[in-house]
Amino acid sequence: MKLAVIGTGYVGLVSGVCFAELGNDVICVDKLEDKIAKLQAGEVPIYEPGLKELIASNAAAGRLRFTTDLPSAVRAADIVILAVGTPSLPSGEANLSFIKQAAKEIGESLDGYKIIVTKSTVPVGTNEKVGAIVSEHTIHSFDIASVPEFLREGSAIADTLNPDRIVIGTDSGIARERLSALHRPLTDNILLTDIRSAEMIKYASNAFLATKISFINEIANICEKVGADVTRVAEGMGHDRRIGSSFLKAGIGYGGSCFPKDTEALIQIAGHVDYEFKLLKSVVEVNRDQRFGVIRKLEATLGELAGKTVAVWGLAFKPETDDVRDAPAFEIIQTLVDSGVRVRAYDPVAQDNFSRQLDHPRVDYCASAEEAAAGADALCLLTEWKEFREFPLARLETLLRRPVLIDGRNQFTEEELAGTSFVYYSVGRPN
Numbered sequence: 001m002k003l004a005v006i007g008t009g010y011v012g013l014v015s016g017v018c019f020a021e022l023g024n025d026v027i028c029v030d031k032l033e034d035k036i037a038k039l040q041a042g043e044v045p046i047y048e049p050g051l052k053e054l055i056a057s058n059a060a061a062g063r064l065r066f067t068t069d070l071p072s073a074v075r076a077a078d079i080v081i082l083a084v085g086t087p088s089l090p091s092g093e094a095n096l097s098f099i100k101q102a103a104k105e106i107g108e109s110l111d112g113y114k115i116i117v118t119k120s121t122v123p124v125g126t127n128e129k130v131g132a133i134v135s136e137h138t139i140h141s142f143d144i145a146s147v148p149e150f151l152r153e154g155s156a157i158a159d160t161l162n163p164d165r166i167v168i169g170t171d172s173g174i175a176r177e178r179l180s181a182l183h184r185p186l187t188d189n190i191l192l193t194d195i196r197s198a199e200m201i202k203y204a205s206n207a208f209l210a211t212k213i214s215f216i217n218e219i220a221n222i223c224e225k226v227g228a229d230v231t232r233v234a235e236g237m238g239h240d241r242r243i244g245s246s247f248l249k250a251g252i253g254y255g256g257s258c259f260p261k262d263t264e265a266l267i268q269i270a271g272h273v274d275y276e277f278k279l280l281k282s283v284v285e286v287n288r289d290q291r292f293g294v295i296r297k298l299e300a301t302l303g304e305l306a307g308k309t310v311a312v313w314g315l316a317f318k319p320e321t322d323d324v325r326d327a328p329a330f331e332i333i334q335t336l337v338d339s340g341v342r343v344r345a346y347d348p349v350a351q352d353n354f355s356r357q358l359d360h361p362r363v364d365y366c367a368s369a370e371e372a373a374a375g376a377d378a379l380c381l382l383t384e385w386k387e388f389r390e391f392p393l394a395r396l397e398t399l400l401r402r403p404v405l406i407d408g409r410n411q412f413t414e415e416e417l418a419g420t421s422f423v424y425y426s427v428g429r430p431n
């Protein structure tokens with residue numbers, strides 16, 4: 001099939017590349033000339049394992065092209081996929097201006113029947129608005145569909161090529177048939193719904209996963225007080241198939257471009273129909289507080305923080321990505337420097353993105369994990385990069401001025417720590 005994908009952010013780029021990999025003819029469109037020029041030259045704007053190679057092979061096979069020319073891309077396509085950003089407005093609501101602008105341009109470009117699919121995460125009712133905007137700008141017929149994306153950063157390609165399910169929300173028989181055919185090589189588990197339910201499935205899924213994380217984080221906080229081990233608790237819960245074991249890792253809370261934005265947006269969506277989503281509001285509040293556990297543990301060991309030096313390992317909101325959007329590390333480091341701490345930070349991939357946004361005279365960005373740790377009064381591990389997990393603890397012990405290790409991601413085991421002199425704090429486990 002011939003596809004135009006509008007927007008080359010995470011979702012657009014990964015979906016476009018994966019559809020090309022399946023043998024479709026894909027044109028990815030973006031307004032940013034610089035970004036398109038780089039993509040045409042084989043440079044990838046984001047760090048995502050395997051993406052560069054897949055772009056190169058599909059571009060070489062002639063199945064994947066990049067352009068700033070939206071009208072031509074739309075005209076050449078049977079299916080137009082909208083994957084532009086929906087960032088948060090200060091109120092928490094999703095900003096739909098990019099979606100609306102793209103819908104207008106698609107409408108102006110139509111030269112015959114097309115299926116217009118929204119993959120961006122959009123509030124319930126947005127697809128209908130997209131349809132209305134397109135209609136205003138065209139005389140041609142078209143159908144709309146909501147096909148939400150469930151990929152995770154860091155495993156985006158595997159998630160897209162092996163999805164748990166595909167949700168297709170549309171009221172058009174032709175769209176249902178063609179979109180099912182497009183996605184069937186990925187899975188047989190295709191759920192056909194109305195448009196509004198498909199839009200809601202995306203928010204409800206992300207909100208539920210965020211709820212699981214805040215739930216286990218609160219259990220972890222209680223475990224610390226009653227002397228239980230949250231990893232064993234999560235394991236014991238996870239064996240119940242009704243609960244499931246995923247998204248029960250306690251830590252410093254969720255970050256990223258999706259959970260923080262989508263939970264806030266769903267609270268707003270509910271508010272607009274006079275419903276207070278009390279549970280989700282608590283999930284957000286618990287998440288905001290969870291990151292400060294690291295600071296409380298530092299204070300418990302070091303006492304007064306002013307004048308101390310603290311090493312921070314990990315700045316990305318999770319491993320295998322250079323994305324720092326809503327990363328808990330921002331607030332943790334900001335709180336430390338506000339308390340008079342000197343911070344020595346290191347991340348193997350996300351450091352440049354992070355340092356561009358947090359530039360402070362008391363934050364030194366280091367060239368290696370070793371350099372960050374050298375001479376520090378304590379080390380905080382905030383992202384579970386493999387490199388940190390595999391760092392020899394005996395070596396770390398000699399590097400730090402004081403062997404204080406605050407493990408925000410429960411990376412080290414009792415056995416690994418046995419025989420060392422570490423003052424060790426993790427999340428929800430006995431020290």
Ligand code: UGA
Pocket residue numbers: 121149150151152153154206209213246247248249250251252253254255256257258259262317318
């Ligand atoms: C999330 C969803 O998992 C995807 O299904 C969805 O498509 C995507 O949002 C989106 O809406 O685009 P992503 O934000 O890339 O994907 O990353 P996750 O792997 O879900 O992690 C989110 C955050 O939760 C990270 O900060 C991670 O450290 C944290 N987390 C995750 C935990 O603290 N504990 C866990 O058990 C799992």
